[in-house]
Amino acid sequence: MSAATPSTTPPTTPAAATSTGRPRTGGGLRLGRFRDLTLVPVIVVLLVVGAFVDPVFLTVGNLTNVLQQQSALALVVLAEAMILIAGKFDLSLESTVGMAPAITVLVIPATTGQGAGSAGLLAIPLCLLIGAAIGAFNGFLILKFQLSAFVVTLAMLIVVHGLHLGLTGGKSLFELPESIIYLGGATWLGVPASIWIAGVLFAAGIVGLGYFKAGRALYAIGGNADAARAAGVRVDRVLWTVFIIGGALAALAGVLETGRLGGISANQGVGWIFMVFAAAVIGGVSMDGGKGTILGALTGVLVIGLVENVLTLKGVPGEWKQLVYGGIILVALMISRIAGGKAQD
């Protein structure tokens, strides 16, 4: 009657004896890995097409440029991918991209003339904190108030952007303190800092969601929240954390974008959310939750970035860009759907 085993370790019998059953291994997993990478052929096609379009395309300088331009968007995709995998939504991320750095800039120079001195070091933490607070508030409304994530974050998209417009008077902010511009413009070891940052965070995301219990909990919650709860996952706590991390990532994206452009326009981040969803979904992240990987989302970002770059190099007139852009996203979706085999949901 007292078959008590510690629950965190494998159950009942020691996992020593048998080493049988090895022949059944492998196949499924390798296939699973492959499913993340259905966009790789698309990326290859884009690289080939790009090389034909313009010889400049395949240069290190141009590709670095593509990566740097996409690094801010990539961070928002990372945030959204985690939230989508957990089966939720956050539309308000795009507004955070503009609002968090804007508020930071409004506060910092007021306390420390042009951000010099020790208070300047607080600029980025403050910005991240603002993003995290927005995420926490979203989480509060969705989890404690039990509102629909879609509608809550849609409203928050408007509220946060409204706050941005109201506080800045709708004007663009220039002559920003160095502390907030630095990351978006700096170069570390010959590579822009923003690429390093996005790279490290994506690596952390891949490891976190692939190899940590908390990360796997996201998949469990997105796949079947009741089952996750029955398995002892603290569903609300995990979701709340994800919303907070998502908000902070969006704020960091805002910092990178601000530094890259050297100013904060009233429209920073506006309209991003469509690209973010497109990148995540082409990358294999399911809108229904529980499915997709961070690596897949990254390939989605790369596709979007390469398409944009090819269009620019080709000199497609601005008015037609949108159309071509949207069309290419649809084609990418179809290719990944066919390569992935299964119906998309």
Add this chain to the structure above:
Amino acid sequence: MSVHVEARNVTKRFGPTVALNGAGIAIAEGETHALLGRNGAGKSTLVSILTGLQAPDEGEVLFSGEAAPALADRDAWRRRVACVYQKSTIIPTLTVAENLYLNRHQTSGRLIRWGALRRSARELLDRYSVDVDASALAGDLGVEQRQLVEIARALSFGARFIILDEPTAQLDGPAIERLFERMRALREQGVTMMYISHHLDEVYEICQSVTVFRDARHVVTRPVSELPHDELVAAMTGEAATAYQARSRTPGTSVAISATGLSLRDRYQDVALEVRAGELVGLAGSGSSGKVGLAETLVGLRRADTGTIVINGTAVKPGDVPSALGAGLGFVPQDRHHEGFVPLLSIAENATMPIAHKLGRFGTVFPSRRRARAVQMIEDLDIKTEGPDQPVGDLSGGNAQKVVLARALSDSPAALVVINPTAGVDVKAKQSLLGAVEDAVERGAGAVLVSDELDDLRICDRVLVMFHGRVVKDVPRGWSDPELVAVMEGMEE
């Protein structure tokens, strides 16, 4: 024999409803104990209290004489009791291995060791002889395999007491046999089980004792051998049991449904059938016999590769539900939750969906007419509800199924196809559902009844038995269970 699990004087209220009223159960060590009761008798509430998902308002739960652990201590609960719930607790988007070790992954430091996890998942599956690939996606598994994975996971926590909540509801005959085989093996190893089912014959086959709940109260506990079928039904319903009496009738001459040369790859081959008006034809066979596929083809949910279907004299367009409905067909689909009703819409709207065009002109629907029709249907089929405006999602299984049947019957169909109408519904609802089908046939419909339940098929004038995609025998009324099962299992030509 010592008592392994006991619930004493348990009362649980949800707002104004009393789900359990001083009820209790005592399960002896090593026995398989059935818990029976009609929908709403309090079985599910007892399950959630015994598994520690909810605390009772009054009363106590004891495991081997000791008080149950605190509600928050999930691990302690899981070492004492495991449950295979009615609703699957498998996460379809994750692999089998990860499902088995959800939230208790093997880790070194904090990193998950996937290799070790897969290895111990395979060992776990081997130990319980579950033939499932540990690295397969759980969503790709069939119902039976998924259930086996759940059982293996439940046992892996070290619990010696398992609750099986309607495990057979979605399994076919041979799969149920295999499940029982497994349950017997577990019992020999000394595992105590509580078994919930609507199928009384299963209780007699697999259980040693039975407890009956009715209206949130405990009614009786006795060894199954001392509680004959009629008394058991009486305990559940609170009235003397009347076994369902199939009626006899003479089929008409006109043909309601006819099919010739139907074939669908991997489902069935070269099937011909003819159902006359006023005739009720059963379709029997195992899960792989193709009976459901055939019935779904008749109603247009599937498109046959070859062959023609004529309903009520009209050749219908293959694979087209509106065409079949237009020809005068009504049908009850296999999975009522998927294809049977829209849970958020009211009874009235669900039941009158096919006849909406008759309730008003130019696409309008008069709510008053719809209501009137719905009230009539509620009365005809004895649907237990607050009224026609109640959403179908709020109804119990049996009553929701009645709404689905009401929808099928709403246009006085000339042809009727009914698939597994009594799955997951209780004794009384079963009787009124079968009665309603027979009524429709008496009014002149030609009907096909597909069922996994031999009892349902008893109301049929004849039963077509399918085996591996072919109709192998046409059995007239008056068959015996072993006779029909033998044909279904392909033991007879």
